[in-house]
Amino acid sequence: MSAHSRTSDSKQRLACSELEDKVSDVRQSVFSGSAQNFLEKMLPYYYVALTVKTRIIAITNQKGGEGKTTTAINLAFGLAKRGKKTLLVDMDPQANTTGLFVNPDALDVSLYNVFSQSRPLADAIVETGEKNLYLAPSKITLAEVESMGQNVDAPYILRDALQGVSGYDFIIIDCPPSLSIFTINALVAATHVVVPAQAEKFSIDGMTGLQTTINSIKRRINPDLEVAGAVVTQIKAKTVLTKTILPVVSQFFRVFDSTISAGVAIGESHLARKSIFDYAPESKQAKEYSDFLEELLSELKA
Numbered sequence: 001m002s003a004h005s006r007t008s009d010s011k012q013r014l015a016c017s018e019l020e021d022k023v024s025d026v027r028q029s030v031f032s033g034s035a036q037n038f039l040e041k042m043l044p045y046y047y048v049a050l051t052v053k054t055r056i057i058a059i060t061n062q063k064g065g066e067g068k069t070t071t072a073i074n075l076a077f078g079l080a081k082r083g084k085k086t087l088l089v090d091m092d093p094q095a096n097t098t099g100l101f102v103n104p105d106a107l108d109v110s111l112y113n114v115f116s117q118s119r120p121l122a123d124a125i126v127e128t129g130e131k132n133l134y135l136a137p138s139k140i141t142l143a144e145v146e147s148m149g150q151n152v153d154a155p156y157i158l159r160d161a162l163q164g165v166s167g168y169d170f171i172i173i174d175c176p177p178s179l180s181i182f183t184i185n186a187l188v189a190a191t192h193v194v195v196p197a198q199a200e201k202f203s204i205d206g207m208t209g210l211q212t213t214i215n216s217i218k219r220r221i222n223p224d225l226e227v228a229g230a231v232v233t234q235i236k237a238k239t240v241l242t243k244t245i246l247p248v249v250s251q252f253f254r255v256f257d258s259t260i261s262a263g264v265a266i267g268e269s270h271l272a273r274k275s276i277f278d279y280a281p282e283s284k285q286a287k288e289y290s291d292f293l294e295e296l297l298s299e300l301k302a
């Protein structure tokens, strides 16, 4: 044995014995101390375990243009403004949500790297400029990994990646307009589902497909998954809602009392890259999204 490895061996032994001394100190103070001493040491951990319960909400509907991205963005901003630490996950290769905050093409790390190279999600998360709001961004290259659907691990990638981040009160996942592997990942990772349904062009076939997918994921993979409800968006006339939409959508999902009417302020807020609360706080849609958020929080008992 060389002199060098002997020295490093004895250093290791010293480090081990110091560590053992420390462990023994902690043992003594916890177990030979008073019950009060023990409680004082453990209480902060129980407190953290009880208070940090992350709600993971997938905003999904496999039909295009139903208001998923608009709902995900405004829900996330609304939560952050209420002091809830929120992560907005853009699970759509179209990257509409991402584009509100950053140029997707300029990103070095995104969900693409999480899905294709097992990069930790924390490496992809960026600040948004809004207090309490963080973004896990997407970019168009994410579409390249869609074919990984054949891989047995494929449905669990987001769920596993989210286990590596902590401290969020809410995680909001914006899904693509398909029942692709990305929507499956969102439903496997989620605790709750919100289904935006556009008042004018909803489809019964679409609702059936979505309900079947949610039910089979609940049955086979994620038994705790709950449908919080469907929110009807882009309403032009209340009569259409009550006569046509509600009777049909409510056959599939609970429908939120809060609804979102159609208005130019929404499109303008996207162009201005702002939430509806920042772009037009006095608008009808800002009030409606705020009411919807309150109703959702009460449904989730959050």
Ligand SMILES: Nc1ncnc2c1ncn2[C@@H]1O[C@H](COP(=O)(O)OP(=O)(O)OP(=O)(O)O)[C@@H](O)[C@H]1O
Pocket: 063, 064, 065, 066, 067, 068, 069, 070, 071, 092, 094, 096, 175, 176, 177, 233, 234, 235, 260, 261, 262, 263, 264, 266, 267, 270, 285
């Ligand atoms: N309440 C509303 N009033 C007016 N326009 C709206 C409203 N909600 C959404 N829109 C507009 O409808 C279009 C589709 O909305 P959004 O992008 O939120 O839907 P989506 O379901 O995410 O679409 P995709 O399936 O393509 O991802 C957008 O141009 C958006 O600005």
Ligand SMILES: [Mg+2]
Pocket: 068, 069, 070, 092, 096, 174, 175, 176
């Ligand atoms: Mg979208």
